[in-house]
Amino acid sequence: MVPKQQLSNTDQKYLLSLARQAIESQLNNLPLPKVDENALSPILREEGASFVTLTSHSYLRGCIGALEPYQSLTADVIEHAIAAAFQDYRFPPVQINELPDIKIEISYLTRPVELKYNDPCALPGLLRPGIDGVVLRDGIRRSTFLPQVWEKIPEPVEFLEHLCMKMGAQPDLWSRKKLEVLTYEVEEFHE
Numbered sequence: 001m002v003p004k005q006q007l008s009n010t011d012q013k014y015l016l017s018l019a020r021q022a023i024e025s026q027l028n029n030l031p032l033p034k035v036d037e038n039a040l041s042p043i044l045r046e047e048g049a050s051f052v053t054l055t056s057h058s059y060l061r062g063c064i065g066a067l068e069p070y071q072s073l074t075a076d077v078i079e080h081a082i083a084a085a086f087q088d089y090r091f092p093p094v095q096i097n098e099l100p101d102i103k104i105e106i107s108y109l110t111r112p113v114e115l116k117y118n119d120p121c122a123l124p125g126l127l128r129p130g131i132d133g134v135v136l137r138d139g140i141r142r143s144t145f146l147p148q149v150w151e152k153i154p155e156p157v158e159f160l161e162h163l164c165m166k167m168g169a170q171p172d173l174w175s176r177k178k179l180e181v182l183t184y185e186v187e188e189f190h191e
Contacts, residue, residue, distance in 0.1 A: 007043060014040075015073070016189070019077050019104050021033040026086060027095075035075075044074050050065055051186075052081045052105070052107075054104060061094065067144060067182075107133075123156075123175075130154075133145065134160075134181065135180075136180070143164075145163055145166075
């Protein structure tokens, strides 16, 4: 895994505040928050990939992100906060009355790297529960779980089965066929 610079506490608080402001602006039909690039730390101006996860009463309420960086980290967080609140196909759009109960979590990702393996049966033993975010690819199908998902699915075989189902495949596909597997790490912080 390529090490990356960590965000300061100030950077984390700023991004959480920015995500909330973006959601509130969208709900109130207001312009998105203005970002003064010159006032930001260098890491916030650099390209960065993030996932924004929303929960309400400890239940998932939306989660959208990018695996590869393509815009500044601040722009990425704004885009994915709005997408998690209003475009996650699994949930209806967040309503204004829900906002006080919404908690925001941001995951700042390292670049995914290919996990080299030859035998599908060896794959579960190569994963690092609680550390690795995992991407499975099979042709055009793809799915990912952030490392935080290990808290709910701690067994590597079950983790892989759920990833296969998430991409619309049979749960045991990972054991019958060599898939493209990438791993990444995250710096996770929340309100």
